[in-house]
Amino acid sequence: MTDRRLLLVHAHPDDESIGTGATMAKYVAEGAHVTLVTCTLGEEGEVVPNDLAHLAADQDDALGPYRVGELAAACQALGVEDHRFLGEPGRWRDSGMMGVAANDHPRAFWGADLDEAAGELVKVIREVRPQVLVTYDDNGFYGHPDHIQAHRVSRRAFELAAKPGFGEGEPWQIAKLYHTAVARSVMRRGVEVLREAGSGFYVEDVEDMPFGSTDADITTEIDARPWIGNKVEAMRAHATQITVEPPWFALSNNIGQEVLGVEHYILAVGVPGPAVPGPPIEAGGLGEPHNRENDLFSGIH
Ligand SMILES: CC(=O)N[C@H]1[C@@H](O[C@@H]2[C@H](O)[C@H](O)[C@@H](O)[C@H](O)[C@H]2O)O[C@H](CO)[C@@H](O)[C@@H]1O
Ligand SMILES: [Zn+2]
DSSP: OOSOEEEEEESSTTHHHHHHHHHHHHHHHTTOEEEEEESOOOTTOOOOSGGGGGGSTTTTOOHHHHHHHHHHHHHHHHTOOEEEESSSTTSSBOOOSTTSGGGGSTTBGGGOOHHHHHHHHHHHHHHHOOSEEEEOOTTTTTOOHHHHHHHHHHHHHHHHHTOTTSSSSOOOOOSEEEEEEOBHHHHHHHHHHHHHHTOSSBOOOGGGSSOOBOGGGOOEEEEOGGGHHHHHHHHHHOTTTOEEETTEEEOTTOBOEEOOSEEEEEEEESOOOOOBOOOOGGGTOOOSOOOBBSOTTTTOO
16 A cells, blocks of 8 residues: 555643654655644643743643644654644643533533534545544543543544545545553563662552553554654653653653563554564564554554
8 A cells, every 4th residue: 555644642742742653754765655733732731941940831831832843843853744633732621630610611621522523633634534543541641630531532533534525525434443452561670670770760560550551452563763863852852851861751740661662562453454463572573473453554544
C-alpha cells in the first residue's frame, strides 16, 4: 500500500512525542501521510524550567500559547507537517489532573460534549481518509481526564465518520484502530538499569506507575529505533514538560523513564497483520513468543 495515511489523536502537546514519536518519524520517513490532532493546548501543565514558571495557569496563564510553539518544533523534529488542534486552537482547554478545579473550567476538554468534539474529528477523518487511527485506551493510558476524553472522542468519531447520512462529506471507514501501550516487562528492565545508573531521576516501582500492559496484551511492535534521535529531539522541544537525558527522560515529577525506540500498541479494532519475530529484548522488544505484527498498516489491502 503506497498511499498510507496515519491519524494520531493526542490530548496535550508532548503526548505525541512521548508515546508515539519514533513511530511517527518512521512512517513519515517511509512516505506515509501522518496527521496529528491535539485536543488541547496544555494550558494547565506544570512548568519545569524555573525561568518559565510565570507561564503557569495560576500566574500569567500563558502556557498554552507557549506549548503551541513547543509542539510546532516537536512536529518539525518528527517530520510531521500535518498538525491540527481539535476544532481550532483553544476550542477545548486542558482539564488538569483528575479531580482538580480546572476539570470544571467552561472550556475544559473533560466537560466537552462528546458528539460536538467527535464531529470536529469526523471532519478531519473524512478529509484525510486514514487507514489507521492511534489513540489511548479507555483509561486514557494513565487516567488523565483529557486522555480518557481523547479516547472517547476518537472512538465516537471512528463510528460517526463511517456512518452514511452523518454530517458533511463522504463516509470513511478506518480499517484499524490502535491504543498506545507500554509493556510492564519493558518498564521493569528500564527501572532496573535506571536504579543501577544512579541518575538524578527518581526511581519508581513499576507496580506504582499508573500505566502498563502485560506482554500478552501487546499486539504490535513498531521497531523505530533508527528514528529514536528524532524522538529525543521532539521530546526536548517540550522543555516546559520534559527533561531528557538519554536514555532517560522525566516529566515534572522527575520520575525517570526510558526513551523507547520500540513502541508498542494494542489493536482495538481491525484485523491484525501477519505475526513476525519482534526486536530483541535488549532493544526494548518483548520476549517469546514473537507472535505480533510489526506494521500498523499490515493486513490492510
Ligand atoms: C504526559 C502528560 O499527559 N502530561 C500532562 C499532565 O502533566 C502532568 C501533571 O502536570 C502532573 O501534575 C505532574 O505531576 C506530572 O509530572 C505531569 O506530567 O497533566 C498536565 C495538566 O493536565 C498536562 O498539561 C500535561 O501535558
Ligand atoms: Zn497528556
